[in-house]
Amino acid sequence: MTSTRWILAALLFAHPVAAQTAGELHLRRLLSVPLGALPPLAMLMPASRNHNYWVGRLQAGTQLGPSGGLAAVGGGIDLQWRGGSVFGITGGYQRERCEATVSDCESHPLFGARARFNIVTGGPTFARLVGDNSATTTVGTEIGFGHAPNAISGRNACAFDLGMPVSISLFQGMRLLTFVTPALAWDVRCPLAGSVGTGASTVLGAGIGLQQLGKRGLDVSLGAQRIFRRGAGLQVGINVTYVRLH
Numbered sequence: 001m002t003s004t005r006w007i008l009a010a011l012l013f014a015h016p017v018a019a020q021t022a023g024e025l026h027l028r029r030l031l032s033v034p035l036g037a038l039p040p041l042a043m044l045m046p047a048s049r050n051h052n053y054w055v056g057r058l059q060a061g062t063q064l065g066p067s068g069g070l071a072a073v074g075g076g077i078d079l080q081w082r083g084g085s086v087f088g089i090t091g092g093y094q095r096e097r098c099e100a101t102v103s104d105c106e107s108h109p110l111f112g113a114r115a116r117f118n119i120v121t122g123g124p125t126f127a128r129l130v131g132d133n134s135a136t137t138t139v140g141t142e143i144g145f146g147h148a149p150n151a152i153s154g155r156n157a158c159a160f161d162l163g164m165p166v167s168i169s170l171f172q173g174m175r176l177l178t179f180v181t182p183a184l185a186w187d188v189r190c191p192l193a194g195s196v197g198t199g200a201s202t203v204l205g206a207g208i209g210l211q212q213l214g215k216r217g218l219d220v221s222l223g224a225q226r227i228f229r230r231g232a233g234l235q236v237g238i239n240v241t242y243v244r245l246h
Helices: 002-014 022-032 124-130
Strands: 053-064 070-080 086-096 108-122 136-152 155-163 166-170 175-188 200-211 218-227 234-244
Touching (some): 022 175, 022 200, 053 086, 175 218, 200 234
Antiparallel strands (some): 053 070, 053 234, 136 155, 136 166, 166 175, 175 200
16 A cells, blocks of 8 residues: 555656746746736727727737747637727637757647726826827726636646736827736646646736827737746737728
């Protein structure tokens, strides 16, 4: 009986998931879901409250630094309700370059859902600072959930986050966009094939882009994001969104 227990214990600790520390597993989960795999996004420009707007979105990102070797692409559909709050879903795929990591090599799909709510929309104070009366500042709050099946040695990864994104748009016509996306993120137990969550991390993203690029409703932005955990690198990528205007 004793020898059997030792054998079972050896097999358990030999498993790639068991061999990782709680912090490493937490980081890997966050990097596997849309929050960590894809670049940060700006708040959508406020629009007419008389209409709802459908938004198409394409995203691509990669990791630089210690967590390098992860690259992901994704797409999503958002609904901007009455020109303000946004509800969206995301689907994508993440690929890991085996030669760039010492952990298990995984490629997997990823899925997510996110809701963003406008808290403050306006710009008179900021406009006076930059001399641009068309400047618009949007402050919001958001909640997101991500799921990545078979992300870590056949086990699923799940996480949710709470954030307060801020976006500033400048100038008329083609608009210059800047944004920051501070957040807190937790890894959590998935309903199926998951394990207990291990903690929370601070996440900070920022980016710059152009709105109404060539055609009203078309936006392009570059974003960078860091999860403040040991071993985390810098996530960088590009976003392309198109708002179907009435």
